[in-house]
Structure formats: structure tokens, C-alpha cells
Amino acid sequence: xxxxxxxxxxxxxxxxxxxxxxxxxxxxxxxxxxxxxxxxxxxxxxxxxxxxxxxxxxxxxxxxxxxxxxxxxxxxxxxxxxxxxxxxxxxxxxxxxxxxxxxxxxxxxxxxxxxxxxxxxxxxxxxxxxxxxxxxxxxxxxxxxxxxxxxxxxxxxxxxxxxxxxxxxxxxxxxxxxxxxxxxxxxxxxxxxxxxxxxxxxxxxxxxxxxxxxxxxxxxxx
Amino acid sequence: xxxxxxxxxxxxxxxxxxxxxxxxxxxxxxxxxxxxxxxxxxxxxxxxxxxxxxxxxxxxxxxxxxxxxxxxxxxxxxxxxxxxxxxxxxxxxxxxxxxxxxxxxxxxxxxxxxxxxxxxxxxxxxxxxxxxxxxxxxxxxxxxxxxxxxxxxxxxxxxxxxxxxxxxxxxxxxxxxxxxxxxxxxxxxxxxxxxxxxxxxxxxxxxxxxxxxxxxxxxxxx
DNA sequence: TTCAACAATATTGTATACATTAAAGACCGA
DNA sequence: TCGGTCTTTAATGTATACAATATTGTTGAA
Numbered sequence: 001x002x003x004x005x006x007x008x009x010x011x012x013x014x015x016x017x018x019x020x021x022x023x024x025x026x027x028x029x030x031x032x033x034x035x036x037x038x039x040x041x042x043x044x045x046x047x048x049x050x051x052x053x054x055x056x057x058x059x060x061x062x063x064x065x066x067x068x069x070x071x072x073x074x075x076x077x078x079x080x081x082x083x084x085x086x087x088x089x090x091x092x093x094x095x096x097x098x099x100x101x102x103x104x105x106x107x108x109x110x111x112x113x114x115x116x117x118x119x120x121x122x123x124x125x126x127x128x129x130x131x132x133x134x135x136x137x138x139x140x141x142x143x144x145x146x147x148x149x150x151x152x153x154x155x156x157x158x159x160x161x162x163x164x165x166x167x168x169x170x171x172x173x174x175x176x177x178x179x180x181x182x183x184x185x186x187x188x189x190x191x192x193x194x195x196x197x198x199x200x201x202x203x204x205x206x207x208x209x210x211x212x213x214x215x216x217x218x219x220x221x222x
Numbered sequence: 223x224x225x226x227x228x229x230x231x232x233x234x235x236x237x238x239x240x241x242x243x244x245x246x247x248x249x250x251x252x253x254x255x256x257x258x259x260x261x262x263x264x265x266x267x268x269x270x271x272x273x274x275x276x277x278x279x280x281x282x283x284x285x286x287x288x289x290x291x292x293x294x295x296x297x298x299x300x301x302x303x304x305x306x307x308x309x310x311x312x313x314x315x316x317x318x319x320x321x322x323x324x325x326x327x328x329x330x331x332x333x334x335x336x337x338x339x340x341x342x343x344x345x346x347x348x349x350x351x352x353x354x355x356x357x358x359x360x361x362x363x364x365x366x367x368x369x370x371x372x373x374x375x376x377x378x379x380x381x382x383x384x385x386x387x388x389x390x391x392x393x394x395x396x397x398x399x400x401x402x403x404x405x406x407x408x409x410x411x412x413x414x415x416x417x418x419x420x421x422x423x424x425x426x427x428x429x430x431x432x433x434x435x436x437x438x439x440x441x442x443x444x
Numbered sequence: 445t446t447c448a449a450c451a452a453t454a455t456t457g458t459a460t461a462c463a464t465t466a467a468a469g470a471c472c473g474a
Numbered sequence: 475t476c477g478g479t480c481t482t483t484a485a486t487g488t489a490t491a492c493a494a495t496a497t498t499g500t501t502g503a504a
Contacts, residue, residue: 005457
């Protein structure tokens with residue numbers, strides 16, 4: 001992606017993640033041009049990219065709309081992710097380097113340090129470290145197909161929404177999973193790593209669905 | 223996709239599938255404009271779409287290049303496909319309608335009729351029916367996430383290349399798998415359907431890799 | 445002869461004007 | 475008042491001109 005396109009992509013994406021552009025909203029190219037300060041061509045390029053990243057959907061001759069996820073969609077995504085990330089963990093166990101294992105350990109420790117501080121919960125820090133953790137595992141599999149699939153499946157907005165509702169204890173549980181995964185990888189135990197990863201993702205799913213149905217109920221009552 | 227974009231997409235895609243645009247080749251927008259008879263804008267849109275469909279890769283300020291698949295990439299794809307299509311079969315067993323099961327049966331019979339005729343092998347017909355078979359199963363799962371993932375993974379050029387090297391006996395084996403899958407779905411036996419599907423995909427993988435390494439060896443000898 | 449710097453060229457990136465299409469509203473008739 | 479058709483308008487789709495960038499080739503000196 002080139003400069004102008006990237007600028008448009010980031011700005012539009014942020015507005016979607018922050019909720020300024022609500023699910024289902026019609027994103028008009030003209031308005032986006034005003035927002036981003038670039039011409040329609042890079043705006044259109046950005047929208048195409050956002051479509052492949054599933055932030056928006058395109059309807060011919062009608063434009064692009066912010067993607068709307070149903071409960072079933074979200075459950076599907078988590079279920080698939082559990083399977084794919086398990087594969088990642090399993091394959092990583094056979095291919096991962098010593099250096100990569102150490103990197104994973106450092107990420108676990110960094111999050112743990114934050115949790116031990118008893119200061120404010122830095123969710124953005126957690127999200128970043130968590131993302132890097134999974135990225136290193138993915139890299140260790142050396143599988144383009146897995147990387148492509150997961151990049152398609154993993155929905156940053158959903159992960160962010162999940163993490164922001166984590167309590168300190170839940171963040172601790174999540175990081176404990178990370179610790180167990182690192183241990184399994186050190187022992188080159190792919191099956192164990194896969195099992196822990198599966199639990200890791202399914203825990204996130206349960207947390208997300210609990211808070212999701214709760215918020216839906218609140219909205220309905222309003 | 224709109225008219226001009228679709229025209230460009232189809233033409234470029236055909237040239238890639240036929241080998242006119244070889245793997246690694248640099249596709250220049252100017253030449254594609256001449257080829258397709260549309261302006262650069264829809265050509266660029268088509269290229270972006272071809273990039274999301276993994277036919278080409280884009281390098282910033284350098285343009286797009288026909289994607290090159292390594293043996294490892296292809297093995298990864300088949301392995302992932304085996305897992306995802308198994309999921310599809312399993313989930314389809316619980317959600318599929320009577321009508322859809324009958325449709326699947328008809329597809330099996332149509333291919334069988336062709337095989338029984340002892341006439342020429344109509345590979346294009348087989349490919350089309352096969353594609354529909356898998357599409358119906360996917361539809362029956364009612365899972366957007368699965369559909370998205372598989373559309374990302376399934377590489378039409380690889381499937382076509384595999385099928386074109388199938389002997390009559392191998393086509394028969396493939397269609398026997400279809401028959402077994404239909405039977406499993408009729409019995410609403412998701413586990414069985416998943417197992418057969420896994421064998422179905424892995425058989426394709428073995429066939430592809432055999433002919434692939436053979437052709438590689440031929441090229442090396444030339 | 446080789447390497448580096450520079451110039452020329454070709455290609456991609458961006459902006460914008462024009463064409464086409466779909467949605468919204470006004471008008472007319474029943 | 476309702477329904478439908480036509481007009482209007484606003485959006486997307488397309489073409490093309492211009493700008494920025496990367497590649498290639500050339501020239502010069504070491």
C-alpha cells in the first residue's frame with residue numbers, strides 16, 4: 001500500500017474500530033475524501049483493502065458498508081480460530097527456534113510484570129504483546145496458507161472488544177495460557193501446545209459471548 | 223465488481239491459469255489495458271481483487287507479479303483444506319436440508335453417468351460439478367467464517383491441475399468419495415462425513431504431489 | 445575494466461473530469 | 475389518498491492527465 005492509500009486505510013479503519021462508523025453504515029467515497037485529505041483513487045484502494053480484511057462489504061454500484069457481525073458469525077470465527085491456532089501451536093512446536101521461544105517467554109514476562117504491578121490495566125499494551133505472541137508462533141510454522149487463513153479470520157475489532165472487558169483475573173488466566181504454551185514449546189510437545197491453545201481461544205470466546213449477550217440485553221431494554 | 227473490472231479480472235485470470243502469464247511474471251498495467259480494452263482504473267481494481275484471491279502479489283511501487291507457489295505452500299494448502307473441508311462436512315451433516323442432500327446425489331450421479339459412458343473424459347464438466355458439490359456443502363454449514371476461509375484457501379488453478387491429471391480410475395475414486403459423503407449426510411453422521419472428506423482431499427493431495435514432482439523432474443532434465 | 449553517479453525512461457501512484465447507475469422525490473392519474 | 479412513473483439528484487464506475495518513484499542505461503573517473 002502506498003502513502004495516500006495507507007493514510008486513508010488507517011483513518012477509515014480507526015473510525016470503524018472506534019464506532020464512529022457504525023456497523024451497517026454506508027461509507028461514501030466523497031465524505032472519506034474530505035476526511036482523509038486524499039483523492040478518490042487511494043480512498044477506493046483503501047476501501048478494497050478494508051473489504052478483503054472484512055472491515056467492510058462492497059455492494060456493486062451501491063458502495064461499501066461497515067461489516068455487521070451476527071452472534072453466529074462471531075461464534076464461527078472463534079471456533080475456526082481455535083482450530084487454526086491449535087494447528088499453529090502444533091506445527092510451531094516442530095519448527096520453532098530457540099530465539100523465538102525466548103521471545104515468547106519475554107512477552108509472557110512483560111505482561112506478567114504489568115499484572116504484578118497492581119497499577120492500572122494497560123489493555124492496549126496487552127493487546128500489542130498478545131498480537132506479537134501469536135505472530136511469532138505463526139511465523140514459526142513457516143506456513144503461508146495458515147498465515148493467510150488466520151489473517152482472514154482474526155478480527156482485530158473482536159479481539160480488542162474481548163480484551164477490554166477482561167478483568168485482572170481474566171488477563172492473568174490468559175497470560176497463564178501463554179506461559180503453558182511456552183513451556184510446551186520448550187518441551188517440543190506439539191500436542192500439548194495445541195491443547196492449551198485451544199483452551200486459550202475458547203476461553204476468549206466464552207468471555208466475549210458472555211459480555212456480548214449482556215450488552216445486547218442492555219440495548220434491548222433501553 | 224462492475225462490468226469493466228469483471229472483464230479485466232476474467233481476462234487476466236484466464237491468462238494466468240493458461241500459463242500465458244507465467245508464475246513470477248510482472249504484470250504491467252499498461253499492457254493489461256491494451257489486452258482488456260478498458261482503462262487503468264478497472265484494471266487496477268481487477269489486480270487488487272486478483273491479489274486478494276492470491277493469483278498475484280503486489281509490491282509497493284513495483285506493481286503486481288503472478289504468484290509463485292512452492293511445494294511447501296501447496297502441501298500446506300491441501301493440509302489446511304483437508305481440515306476445513308472436514309469441518310464443513312461435519313457441520314453440514316447437522317444443518318443440511320433434504321433438498322440439498324438430493325442435489326448432492328444428483329451431482330454424484332451426473333459424474334457417474336459420464337464415467338459409465340466410456341466416452342471421452344470431460345474434465346471441465348467434472349470440475350464444475352465437483353465445485354458445485356463442495357459449494358452446496360459449504361452453504362449447508364451456514365458459516366460465513368468457514369466460507370471466507372475456504373474461498374481464501376481453495377486455489378482453482380491447483381484443483382484444475384490436479385483433476386486434469388486424473389485417470390478414469392482416479393476420477394471414479396473421487397466420485398466414490400462423493401457417494402460416501404452423500405450417504406453419511408443422509409444418515410446425519412457428521413463424523414463419518416468428515417472422515418470421508420478428509421480422505422477425499424488427501425487423495426487429491428497425493429495425486430497432485432506425485433504428478434508435480436514428476437513434472438519438476440522433467441523440467442530439471444531438460 | 446569496474447564502479448559509481450547521474451540522466452533518461454518506463455511504471456506505478458494520485459488527482460480529477462466525465463459517464464453511468466441507482467436511489468429519492470415530485471408529479472400525475474386513478 | 476394511494477400507486478406508479480418520470481425527473482432529479484447523488485452516488486459509484488470509468489477514463490485520462492499529471493506526479494512521484496523505481497528501474498535501466500550511459501557516462502565518467504578511478
